[in-house]
Amino acid sequence: MNRSWISMVTAGSIAISTVAAGLPLAAQAKSTPLSTSQEPIDSQIGHTPVQENMSKSQLRQAAKQEKYSISHLNTLDNSELVELLKEISWTQIPELFTYNDDTQEFYEDRERVQSIIDALQESGKNFTKDDEQGIHTYVEVLRSGYYLGYYHNELKYLLEPKYKQKIIPALQAITSNQYFALGTKTQNEIISSTGKLISNTTVDSETIGVLSKVMEDFNDNRDQWSEDREASEAFYSVLQGVGYVLIWGVDDSQKDELEGSIDAFLNPIFDLAENGDTSADHVWLTNNALYYTGKLGSYYSDPDKANDILTKAMKTYKKWSEPYFTAAQQIEETYGEDTNGKKIDLEEMKKEGKKHYLPQQFTFDDGAVVFKTGDKLTEEQVERLYWASKEVKAQFHRVIGNDKELESGNPDDVLTIVIYNTPDEYKMNRFLYGYDTDNGGIYIEGTGTFFTYDRTKEQSIYSLEELFRHEFVHYLQGRYEVPGMWGQGEIYENSRLPWYEEGGAEFFAGATRTEGIKPRQSVVGNIRNAASYLDYTAADMMRAKYGTLAFYDYSFALQYHMFKNDLARLDKINDTIRSNDVSAYDDLIEEFSRDRSLERGYQETLEELIDQYEELDVPLVSNDYLQKVDVTSKEEVYRQITKVAALTDVKTDEKDSGDFRSFTLRGVYTGGASQGEYQDWQEMNRLTDGFLKELSDLSWNGYDTVTSYFTNYRTTKDGRFAYDVVFHGKLSHEDGSETEQPNPNPEDSSISLGKPITGIIHPQKPSQEFRLDVKSAQQLQVEMETKQGNGVAWLLFHESDRENYIAYPNKREGNKLIGSFDAKPGTYYVTAYTYGTGQEDRPFTLMVTGEASPQEQLYQESESNDSTEQANGPLPIGTTVSGDMKGNDWQDIFAFQVDKPEDIRISLNPQQGQGVTWMLFHEGNPDRPVAYPQEIEGNLQSAHYQVKPGRYYLYVYKYQNEGVVYTVETKQR
Structure with a gap:
């Protein structure tokens, strides 16, 4: 589940990820942040050009403004239209950048479009430093047309080079105005609009010459203008707009004409790249x-100067910093080697960067939970997060009633948590792991990993533990509640689940050990602050999409209301989602949306939460979890729990977490006469909290670490209710000793399927690695047998990522540690390691066995497939392709043969790397895509398309110089 929290868009990510795509700013079309979240920014970390991001006061004003439909605009004559556009904001036209019959009609009228261009030219002549004369709205209306024209043949005339030239007179009028300079807010915004318009159209050498003065002014007075948000945005907009055209929008003859003639435009960029501020x-x-120095260096009169600047930058800027990596990427991508002839090895740089920023590793639960952290995070901080996960997990399972993973063998069998020291260091995640950092944290279900950073109170109203709890809920949702990988499947279509997943994450983040689930003051504070201008209904929330203002907070309130006052509704929603019954889910949402009693109750709950704000707090784990538990007999602990909770059919399990062990005890509780499912749940919830409090009253201090939940509701033959009840807590090592984390230093050797191999681990050689080559898709089982039965374990890695585990032992049979995983063709590595402090040798036997996997067969992409002639396939619709692009591999092409008309859905899910997308072409028209991503939720990029008989080519391509691992699914609707 690729979900991000607390959006904070960084300019670097916008710039570098947009231009490289070679597309008309699809991601920026509505000038919305790239993140899937719109949490309020509580502490701005630096000046970042969040384009068209409105303040709360602006949002309040916009909410009161009249909206104008495109169908209404179509009824106006051209003079009426341009006069209206001059007076209103583009935000009052919600259908901009959306293709429908009305927008097609609007932009098909060439005279209408020309009248807007003419009006823009006239306003360009007449604007002043305080009156923009409607330029911003004119530009956005035009940009909407160019954007739609790129994706829809009906409007493709707008993209014809000759038609784009029609904008030149307007550009020249704007840039020749005496007030076209950095200065007032209005002036800066006009420069920003000009840059955006250029990015969607074209630019001439004369206009570039005028823009050079703006670039020079900004660079010469950098100390002044870099502190001005609007001025910085203006500079960036011009840089990006002209850069986009020069990279993607000129033909060879135009490029030849411009080469050597725009040094005045490039010089300020080069100087900033060489002498930039790194604060x-x-x-x-x-x-x-630095990015545009590499991309535009070929236009300079001395074509070697850019590489020289980038080479110097790698020596000047701090090693492993953002500028250092940016310069290295540009050298590798543009020149292949630096000015001294040295090759740049980005993959090795990433490995070293991870060691620099994330040197610490902490492992819990026999390797099932792994933390990789910066050096400033303490062991205490990490252990608090581990125990926070247990509190959240307990309350989550109580509510959903299930603790069995929905699919086995997924990457989330091992949960990896990556935590950087600071928000600034978190920005390096884009370089090291390939995931954008315009968020406060993000969980990637495809790798079972979430990323975040430590923060101070001055940097965020949300603590690290709050963020961790939120993201951990997403892990639980993906593993136990929502079928399939995040974003895939019908249940994710049409934005069905944002309110459920994000509101649920905010809700369960308030979990406690013995006091249920509390509303967090930080979230209720957001509602209190927003209540004066937002008036969401329950129906609004159940249909909220990513980008809806404050929907995290209001969705939390809706789920909190259901939990406290209407548990049956929440349970029905949970059940339909877990059973993947999309039709039943839609029926429930439709029914609940019309229910007046739900709406009344929801509004009352909102008022109650606001009234309670001062009395609320933020639930965090207690210090009890950190105490060293007294050495005691585990059998006595199990006996006491069984007695207090009156359990039968008790089973126990233990796992090692370095400095301590943990236990899990499962049993059956049979209660009194059933009063109905939801009354029985309330009674069991009360009883379970009572069990925990009674245990804490006993003398052993380890009971203060015990959490509990119950699942699998049923009634007995004699009408009594029953649940499976689970307890989890902390144990000391029997001898009271402490252990150290494994420190693998593997040596390669090979292992063959079905053939046992032996090894020995000892203090001088604490780990051993075995290479496993897999030829076909299979369900594989790894089995390790030791004489001692403990102190040794194993982890499995795929060759594409030697740092993140994908399997580990999840079953113990005597002295055997067993785990399984779904393998695809490729190379894997099994690492055996010791986690104890004993000095003796630890011999073991390792064996991997397998059989043909009964699960869906993946098609493994094979190189070379960079052209239609080399395309993999033809493949049938219904195939899921697994592929990767590394180094200079920029695209993969797959052929699909269609025999009959049918409606299909294509979904791309990047598992590593973010700068990747797709397009579908019909063999009869290789120059125009017939389909491209229409729905973007998190990392998932999907669209529907009605195919006809013939051959289609699916292009999966990257637009950032990074390693990409992905799956792309085609299926019938």
């Missing part, structure tokens, strides 16, 4: 200058 507030400017 947290301004480093994004330096990053962008």
Whole structure:
């Protein structure tokens, strides 16, 4: 589940990820942040150009403004239209950048479009430093047309080079106005609009010459203008707009004409790249200058100068910093080697960067939970997060009633948590792991990993533990509640689940050990602050999409209301989602949306939460979890729990977590006469909290670490209710000793399927690695047998990522540690390691066995497939392809043969790397895509398309120089 929290868009990510795509700013069309979240920014970390991001006061004003439909605009004559556009904001036209019959009619009228261009030219002549004369709205209406024209043949005339030239007179009028300069807010915004318009159309050498003065002014007075948000945005907009055209929008003859003639435009960029500010507030400017130095260097009169600047930058800027990596990427991508002839090895740089920023590793639960952290995080911080996960997990399972994973063998069998020291260091995640950092944290279900950073109270109203709890809920949702991988499947279509998943994450983040689930003051504070201008209904929330303002908070309130006052509704929703019954889910949402009693109750709950704000707090784990538990007999602990909770059919399990062990005890509780499912749940919830409190009253201090939940509701033959009840807590090592984390230092050897191999681990050789080559898709089982039965374990890695585990032992049979995984063709590595402190040798036997997997067969992409002639396939619709692009591999092409008309859905899910997308072409028209991503939720990019008989080519391509691992699914609707 690729979900991000607390959006904070960085300019570097916008710039570098947009231009490289070679597309007309699809991601920026509505000028919305790239993140899937719109949480309020509580502490701005630096000046970042969040384009068209409205303040709360602006949002309040916009909410009161009249909206104008495109169908209404179509009824106006051209003079009426341009006069209206001059007076209103583009935000009052919700259908901009959306293709429908009305927008097609609007932009098909060439005279209408020309009248807007003419009006823009006239306003360009007449604007002043305080009156923009409607330029911003004119530009956005035009940009909407160019954007739609790129994706829809009906409007493709807008993209014809000759038609794009029609904008030149307007550009020249704007840039020749005496007020076209950095200065007032209005002036800066006009420059920003000009840059955006250029990015969607074209630019001439004369206009570039005028823009050079703006670039020079900004660079010469950098100390002044870099502190001005609007001025910085203006500089960036011009840089990006002209850069986009020069990279993607000129033919060879135009490029020849411009080469050597725009040094005045490039010089300020080169200077900023070479002498940029690396402070947290301004480093994004330096990053962008370095990026465009590489991309535009060929236009300079001395074509070697850019590489020279980038080479110097790698020596000047701090090693492993953003500028250092940006310069290295540009050298590798553009020149292949630096000015001294040295090759750049980005993959090795990433490995070293991870060691630099994430040197610590902490392992819990026999390797099932792994933390990789910066050096400033303490062991205490990490252990608190581990125990926070247990509190959240307990309350989550109580509510959903299930603790069995929905699919086995998924990457989330091992949960990896990556935590950087600071928000600034978190920005390096884009370089090291390939995931954008315009968020406060993000969980990637495809790798079973979430990423975040430590923060101070000055940097965020949300603590690290709050963020961790939120993201951990997403892990639980994906593993136990929502079928399939995040974003895939019908249940995710049409934005069905944002309110459920994000509101649920905010809700369960308030979990406690013995006091249920509390509303967090931080979230209720957001509602209290927003209540004066937002008036969401329950129906609004159940249909909220990513980008809806404050929907995290209001969705939390809706789920909190259901939990406290209407548990049956929440349970029905949980059940339909877990059973993947989309039709039943839609029926429930439709029914609940019309229910007046739900709406009344929801509004009352909102008022109650606001009234209770001052009395609320933020639930965090207690210090009891950190105490060293007294050495005691585990059998006595199990006996006491069984007695207090009156359990039968008790089973126990133990796992090692380095400095301590943990236990899990499962049993059956049979209660009194059933009063109905939901009354029985309330009684069991009360009883379970009572069990925990009674245990805490006993003398052993380890009971203060015990959490509990119950699942699998049923009634007995004699009408009594029953649940499976689970307890989890902390144990000391029997001898009271402490252990150290494994420190693998593997040596390669090979292992063959079905053939046992032996090894020995000892203090001088604490780990051993075995290479496993898999030829076909199979369900594989790894089995390790030891004489001692403990102190040794194993982890499995795929060759594409030697740092993140994908399987580990999840079953113990005597002295055997067993785990399984779904393998695809490729190379895997099994690492055996010791986690104890004993000095003796630890011999073991390792064996991997397998059989043909009964699960869906993946088609493994094979190289070379960079052209239609080399395309993999033809493949049938219904195939799921697994592929990767590394180094200079920029695209993969797959052929699909269609025999009959049918409606299909294509979904791309990047598992590593973010700068990747797809397009579908019909063999009869290789120049125009017939389909491209229409629905973007998190990392998932999907669209529907009605295919006809013939051959289609699916292009999966990357637009950032990074390693990409992905799956792309085609299926019938």
